[in-house]
Amino acid sequence: MTEPLLSIRGLRVEFDVPGGRLPAVGGVDLDLEAGEMVAIVGESGSGKSALAMSLVGLNRGPRAHIGGTATLRGTDLISASEDRLRTVRGKDVAVVFQDALAALNPTQKVGAQISEMLRAHQRISRAAAQARSVELLREVGIANPEERAKAYPHQLSGGMRQRVMIAIGLANEPSVLIADEPTTALDVTIQAQVLRLLKRLQADHGTTIVLITHDLGVVAEVADRVAVMYAGRIVEQGTRDQVLFAPQHPYTKALLSSVPRIDGPAQERLPAIAGSPLTGVDRPPGCAFAPRCAFAHDACTSAVPALTQRHGKPGQLDACVLGPDREEVAVP
Amino acid sequence: MTVPSRTRSGEGGRAMTVPLMKAEGLRVEFANRVRAVRDVDLTVYEGETLGLVGESGCGKSSLGKALLRLIEPTAGAVRYRGLDITGLRGTLLRSTRAELQMVFQDPFGSLNPRRKVADIVAEPLLRVRGADKATARRTAGELLELVGLGREAGDRRPHEFSGGQRQRIGIARALAPSPRFIVADEPVSALDVSIQAQIINLLADLTRDRGLTMLFISHDLGVVRHVADRVAVMYLGQIIEIAPRDDFFAAPAHPYSEALLSSVPRLDPGPARERIVVDGELPDPAAPPPGCSYHPRCRIAVDKCRTVEPPLVEFRPGRSVRCHLPLVPLENA
Numbered sequence: 001m002t003e004p005l006l007s008i009r010g011l012r013v014e015f016d017v018p019g020g021r022l023p024a025v026g027g028v029d030l031d032l033e034a035g036e037m038v039a040i041v042g043e044s045g046s047g048k049s050a051l052a053m054s055l056v057g058l059n060r061g062p063r064a065h066i067g068g069t070a071t072l073r074g075t076d077l078i079s080a081s082e083d084r085l086r087t088v089r090g091k092d093v094a095v096v097f098q099d100a101l102a103a104l105n106p107t108q109k110v111g112a113q114i115s116e117m118l119r120a121h122q123r124i125s126r127a128a129a130q131a132r133s134v135e136l137l138r139e140v141g142i143a144n145p146e147e148r149a150k151a152y153p154h155q156l157s158g159g160m161r162q163r164v165m166i167a168i169g170l171a172n173e174p175s176v177l178i179a180d181e182p183t184t185a186l187d188v189t190i191q192a193q194v195l196r197l198l199k200r201l202q203a204d205h206g207t208t209i210v211l212i213t214h215d216l217g218v219v220a221e222v223a224d225r226v227a228v229m230y231a232g233r234i235v236e237q238g239t240r241d242q243v244l245f246a247p248q249h250p251y252t253k254a255l256l257s258s259v260p261r262i263d264g265p266a267q268e269r270l271p272a273i274a275g276s277p278l279t280g281v282d283r284p285p286g287c288a289f290a291p292r293c294a295f296a297h298d299a300c301t302s303a304v305p306a307l308t309q310r311h312g313k314p315g316q317l318d319a320c321v322l323g324p325d326r327e328e329v330a331v332p
Numbered sequence: 333m334t335v336p337s338r339t340r341s342g343e344g345g346r347a348m349t350v351p352l353m354k355a356e357g358l359r360v361e362f363a364n365r366v367r368a369v370r371d372v373d374l375t376v377y378e379g380e381t382l383g384l385v386g387e388s389g390c391g392k393s394s395l396g397k398a399l400l401r402l403i404e405p406t407a408g409a410v411r412y413r414g415l416d417i418t419g420l421r422g423t424l425l426r427s428t429r430a431e432l433q434m435v436f437q438d439p440f441g442s443l444n445p446r447r448k449v450a451d452i453v454a455e456p457l458l459r460v461r462g463a464d465k466a467t468a469r470r471t472a473g474e475l476l477e478l479v480g481l482g483r484e485a486g487d488r489r490p491h492e493f494s495g496g497q498r499q500r501i502g503i504a505r506a507l508a509p510s511p512r513f514i515v516a517d518e519p520v521s522a523l524d525v526s527i528q529a530q531i532i533n534l535l536a537d538l539t540r541d542r543g544l545t546m547l548f549i550s551h552d553l554g555v556v557r558h559v560a561d562r563v564a565v566m567y568l569g570q571i572i573e574i575a576p577r578d579d580f581f582a583a584p585a586h587p588y589s590e591a592l593l594s595s596v597p598r599l600d601p602g603p604a605r606e607r608i609v610v611d612g613e614l615p616d617p618a619a620p621p622p623g624c625s626y627h628p629r630c631r632i633a634v635d636k637c638r639t640v641e642p643p644l645v646e647f648r649p650g651r652s653v654r655c656h657l658p659l660v661p662l663e664n665a
Contacts, residue, residue, distance in 0.1 A: 043524035043525065043526060043527075044495075044524055157613050157614075158388075159613055160613075187387035187388055187551065187614075188387070188551065188553075188592060188595040188596055189387065189591060189592065189595045189609070189610040190387075190613065191595065191597070192594075192595040192597075192607065192609045192610075193609060193610075193611075195597070196609060214524065214525065215597065216525070216599060217554075217596065217597030217598055217599055218597045220597060220598060220599045220600065221597040221598070241601060244599060244601070245601045254526065255525060255526060256599070258525055258526050258528070258529040259525055259554065259599065260528075260529070260532065260552070260554035260555045260557060260558045261554050261557070261598075261599060262553050262554050262557055262581060262593060262596050262598070263581075263598060263600075266557055266558065266577070266578070266581075267558065268536070268558075269533050269536070270529035270532055270533060270558055271529065272526065272527075272529035272530040272532075272533055273526035273527075273529070273530075274530075276494050276496060276497075276526075276527060277524075277526075279494070
């Protein structure tokens with residue numbers, strides 16, 4: 001077996017909030033192989049963004065308590081100093097955010113912002129950085145890149161700004177690109193263009209992409225592997241086909257069936273998941289999904305079920321203690 | 333004649349052929365000369381849910397707001413039960429408005445954080461229906477039960493509720509003055525998928541049980557497929573297609589509708605599909621392209637499309653398209 005590129009072990013992220021400590025990420029183990037696209041899927045508050053941001057030290061602070069390890073080529077990103085992280089961020093691990101308008105500097109031309117990222121990690125001349133910026137804009141599919149490089153962020157459309165963000169992310173050819181809801185703010189036709197771009201970059205550069213998303217359709221289009229998060233933990237992981245088309249965890253199943261689809265039989269009622277996710281500081285013992293689960297029984301509330309291979313094919317892990325015959329004991 | 337084919341509510345026995353809300357040559361222009369809505373003709377029939385879809389900036393929200401006179405159209409008429417309401421003032425405007433309500437996307441931004449939920453829901457009753465305080469409070473309690481929150485919710489304030497619960501409050505408030513027509517503008521877009529399904533089901537139950545007519549505005553075609561009886565598509569301020577729900581999803585007639593449907597990421601097993609990815613972006617709405625507005629992005633545009641603007645034509649009963657080369661064969665004599 002080859003060594004994973006990035007190995008996350010026992011990652012915990014807690015924030016001090018009024019009333020206690022919010023367990024945003026409650027112990028996550030995840031390995032990323034070089035060149036794959038892994039989707040981390042979950043609803044708001046599931047901890048998917050907190051998990052990703054702790055890999056680049058973007059949620060450190062006096063109110064944050066981050067534990068565990070995330071090892072990238074011998075460097076632990078969780079315990080690394082701020083100075084060390086600065087050399088990693090943008091070079092080895094880059095981030096593309098959902099809201100490109102907020103993430104870009106409004107007072108600086110986009111070409112200059114790409115150049116700046118290049119010169120932060122490479123010893124190249126200003127002119128060479130400028131030329132490379134234009135090349136990067138061309139690569140992410142921006143027409144007239146020489147002209148666009150001179151534009152300010154507000155002069156570009158949402159789709160183009162997201163391409164600029166991706167160009168900045170790619171500037172130093174990072175081994176890992178974290179894309180946090182990169183297409184959520186975009187219209188569906190533009191989303192299709194950006195997804196196609198990410199997939200091409202993965203193929204052409206062998207970039208490992210961590211795609212943070214709530215959209216299962218997006219996952220189905222581009223991801224190689226999927227980790228489903230609920231209330232700060234991974235409840236199921238496996239290949240795209242395993243998780244999306246042979247799901248084992250009741251939450252994954254319920255989530256998939258509640259997606260309004262444009263194909264298949266048109267249901268008059270969508271199967272909704274009752275209740276809402278745990279978001280507060282208090283977490284009852286046992287499976288966090290149990291209060292909303294149609295199959296929950298006593299065993300579910302005694303201890304947190306470990307993520308391990310239980311019901312699925314090799315490589316498919318889930319965190320549900322129920323037996324494979326759980327449908328039969330279901331209480332509607 | 334435009335008669336929608338058999339629809340969900342129609343199966344209950346009521347034929348939906350009575351126009352309740354009608355836009356005629358409706359135009360909305362903003363100060364920056366952007367024509368958000370360009371001469372739209374659209375009918376919403378009593379008892380139906382019409383899904384209005386399109387990408388950001390296409391004018392769908394402006395159209396919805398103009399129907400309720402939340403923004404003033406610059407030309408054209410809005411006929412509610414036959415009466416042009418664009419010129420209404422005073423008491424008649426107030427009483428008409430009570431029958432026309434809106435559910436917003438952002439339930440937090442649209443609820444006053446300082447007021448108790450019962451007061452928020454009761455407010456339209458006091459203001460537009462002239463109810464007395466006791467009646468308004470009692471009705472508010474009933475509505476909070478109806479939307480699945482329970483009476484006790486009335487004593488709390490909006491911030492104590494989750495996004496999905498706040499949307500339930502927004503719906504209760506919209507229902508308070510007993511409206512007949514509701515514009516729901518992206519009502520589930522801000523919600524997580526498990527909660528979204530709850531709200532979609534709630535809206536479906538309410539429109540059926542109360543005989544409500546709804547214009548459901550959304551960019552999400554999957555959601556529209558689950559709530560709408562008919563679908564209307566907007567592009568650059570114009571309606572470019574109208575079709576019964578199942579016809580639309582099975583065989584869209586406009587190349588833009590086809591591209592929209594093809595762009596939606598699908599939960600299909602196996603390798604990724606070959607899809608029609610539209611190149612380019614929405615043109616500047618202040619300067620729409622000549623001819624067909626969609627021609628610069630269209631995969632089948634010919635010379636005529638670049639010069640002659642196609643009219644919206646009803647090419648078979650209940651199906652209209654604004655295209656010189658529709659993708660569905662015409663059936664008219």
